[in-house]
Amino acid sequence: MMKKRFGAYVFTFPSLLLTIVFGIYPVVWALRYMFYDYQGFGTPKFIGIDNFLRVSRDMEFWNSVWNTFIYASGKLIITIPLSLILAVILNSKLKGRQLFRAVFFMPTIFSASVMAIIFYIIFNSYNGILNQYLLKIGIVNAPIDWLGASNAMLTTIIIAVWGAVGNYMLLFLAGLQSIPEDIYEAAAIDGVNPIQKMWYMTIPLLGPVLQMIIMLAITVSLKGYESIMVLTEGGPFGKTEVMYLYLYKLFFPLTTSGAAIQNIGYGSAVGFTTAVIVGFVTWIYFWISKKLNNIY
Amino acid sequence: MRLKKALSKLPVWLLLAVVTIITLFPVVVAMLGSLKTNLELTTGASIFPKEWKFGNYIQAWNQADFSRFTFNSVFVAVFVTIGTLLVAAMAAYAVDRVQFRGKKLYIFLQSFTLFISIGAVVLRPQFDMMVGLGLQKSLWGVIIILISAHATAFFMVIGFFKGIPRELDEAALIDGCNFYSIFWRIILPLLRPALAVVALFTFRGAWNEYILPLVFSLTRPDLQTLPVGLASLRYGAGAAVENHLMLAGACISILPLLIVYIFANRSFMQVTVGSVKG
Numbered sequence: 001m002m003k004k005r006f007g008a009y010v011f012t013f014p015s016l017l018l019t020i021v022f023g024i025y026p027v028v029w030a031l032r033y034m035f036y037d038y039q040g041f042g043t044p045k046f047i048g049i050d051n052f053l054r055v056s057r058d059m060e061f062w063n064s065v066w067n068t069f070i071y072a073s074g075k076l077i078i079t080i081p082l083s084l085i086l087a088v089i090l091n092s093k094l095k096g097r098q099l100f101r102a103v104f105f106m107p108t109i110f111s112a113s114v115m116a117i118i119f120y121i122i123f124n125s126y127n128g129i130l131n132q133y134l135l136k137i138g139i140v141n142a143p144i145d146w147l148g149a150s151n152a153m154l155t156t157i158i159i160a161v162w163g164a165v166g167n168y169m170l171l172f173l174a175g176l177q178s179i180p181e182d183i184y185e186a187a188a189i190d191g192v193n194p195i196q197k198m199w200y201m202t203i204p205l206l207g208p209v210l211q212m213i214i215m216l217a218i219t220v221s222l223k224g225y226e227s228i229m230v231l232t233e234g235g236p237f238g239k240t241e242v243m244y245l246y247l248y249k250l251f252f253p254l255t256t257s258g259a260a261i262q263n264i265g266y267g268s269a270v271g272f273t274t275a276v277i278v279g280f281v282t283w284i285y286f287w288i289s290k291k292l293n294n295i296y
Numbered sequence: 297m298r299l300k301k302a303l304s305k306l307p308v309w310l311l312l313a314v315v316t317i318i319t320l321f322p323v324v325v326a327m328l329g330s331l332k333t334n335l336e337l338t339t340g341a342s343i344f345p346k347e348w349k350f351g352n353y354i355q356a357w358n359q360a361d362f363s364r365f366t367f368n369s370v371f372v373a374v375f376v377t378i379g380t381l382l383v384a385a386m387a388a389y390a391v392d393r394v395q396f397r398g399k400k401l402y403i404f405l406q407s408f409t410l411f412i413s414i415g416a417v418v419l420r421p422q423f424d425m426m427v428g429l430g431l432q433k434s435l436w437g438v439i440i441i442l443i444s445a446h447a448t449a450f451f452m453v454i455g456f457f458k459g460i461p462r463e464l465d466e467a468a469l470i471d472g473c474n475f476y477s478i479f480w481r482i483i484l485p486l487l488r489p490a491l492a493v494v495a496l497f498t499f500r501g502a503w504n505e506y507i508l509p510l511v512f513s514l515t516r517p518d519l520q521t522l523p524v525g526l527a528s529l530r531y532g533a534g535a536a537v538e539n540h541l542m543l544a545g546a547c548i549s550i551l552p553l554l555i556v557y558i559f560a561n562r563s564f565m566q567v568t569v570g571s572v573k574g
Binding site: 019024086102111117120127174226272 | 308311312315316318319320322323325326329337338339340341382383384386387389390391393394395396402405406408409412413414415416417418419420421422425440441443444445446447450474475476479500503504505506507511514522523524526527529530531539542543545546549550553554557561564565568569
């Protein structure tokens with residue numbers, strides 16, 4: 001028995017060591033440096049909560065927070081209903097449903113940054129593939145400035161939806177499989193139409209699964225920045241700058257966009273603030289969905 | 297009556313058709329575009345290439361350094377997959393089969409790393425530590441950090457352990473096996489199908505990873521992996537970045553996964569559902 005317990009420690013040791021050193025320690029590191037003035041060289045200087053006062057006044061940061069909410073809500077408003085509808089359709093005994101599932105889920109296997117390169121070539125304003133086709137068919141007379149200041153956010157949302165629908169469709173499908181078939185059969189006899197079926201049966205019956213999937217979707221979309229970084233680097237004019245991208249730039253300034261300088265102390269404070277914002281949004285969502293549960 | 301039934305299905309099929317087209321569009325466009333000349337790609341508005349330029353791939357492979365990017369990507373993905381499986385399976389075995397002090401704390405730490413995200417902040421201390429260990433000059437630094445993020449794999453593997461009855465361990469114990477040999481001789485062979493699924497998931501993550509190898513290759517371009525090398529072309533110093541070569545490079549990155557996906561898409565889907573249901 002003793003031997004077995006010793007073996008258990010031996011077997012968890014590599015995992016524990018890696019987790020503490022590269023997973024936990026960096027968080028502790030950031031919790032320390034967020035109270036320091038540190039540019040990456042020289043001696044760090046303790047400055048108390050000055051970094052947080054600066055966060056509160058940093059309009060560029062709050063602009064990125066605002067953009068994150070636009071980006072996340074835009075993505076979710078399209079993704080969640082669409083993936084739920086697709087899941088309901090593909091949960092029926094439709095011919096070829098396996099093939100459709102496989103096709104819709106395909107985008108999730110690709111790298112977000114590689115897809116961003118492909119989408120850049122598609123959406124590029126002056127010689128992009130999409131504009132070429134639109135002009136040729138005659139839908140538009142002049143090329144659409146997909147990545148310009150007024151459309152860039154919309155384009156990043158479209159790309160995010162493209163990458164996400166299959167994933168949530170699959171999660172919904174898993175949830176739908178727990179709903180017994182005969183409830184629907186009874187409803188069909190009563191002459192319930194598909195929209196009523198969706199609103200009064202499927203959504204309430206999915207209940208907790210739906211809530212969990214939406215929560216997952218919220219946190220994932222608040223954190224996403226990879227594809228935006230490759231596609232626009234947050235531009236033009238900060239229109240697509242999301243908070244985790246802003247944070248990245250504080251640590252690793254991008255050469256092509258502006259004169260941002262590395263600022264580790266301040267960056268740590270921004271990192272802490274973004275994590276709190278994500279936590280806060282999640283908590284609000286929890287609170288609201290709990291209230292809604294009480295009403296039902 | 298039959299016609300009416302067919303008509304009522306029309307919106308459903310229309311929706312499926314539209315979503316299918318939109319889903320496939322970028323991938324098909326990338327593949328066809330990677331075989332066009334740059335001029336045709338940027339101005340032609342054609343669907344199929346007038347001339348199938350398979351030479352684009354050779355050009356990307358040799359001149360645009362995609363041979364090195366590919367080698368680096370394979371190197372990282374293979375070792376991250378092996379390392380993650382080993383570390384996660386060993387820990388899951390101990391946690392599932394033994395009662396030991398600190399087990400709850402261990403599980404708490406694993407879930408903590410899953411839920412708390414301070415984004416790019418962690419990259420800096422991670423990089424500094426690799427500099428301290430002298431591992432920032434190779435891809436081993438990237439590999440070790442990616443292996444350290446094995447919490448998802450751990451929870452997946454432990455989910456599969458429920459399918460292996462404990463009686464097997466006990467029988468093996470009576471037959472003279474000990475804690476270690478039970479793992480290597482009994483558990484691992486039985487886990488093989490499950491580990492294959494986790495391997496698929498881990499390999500995909502490592503193959504597609506962008507930010508971490510980007511940070512490690514900022515001052516060392518020879519460490520660039522496929523996503524990093526490709527994205528660097530987008531903002532590359534050479535103003536005349538050639539789109540057809542970028543698409544050829546993108547296809548080099550996505551085709552291996554696509555081919556695996558065509559044969560193993562059920563495993564990919566199974567692992568996605570499993571990781572959430574946990």
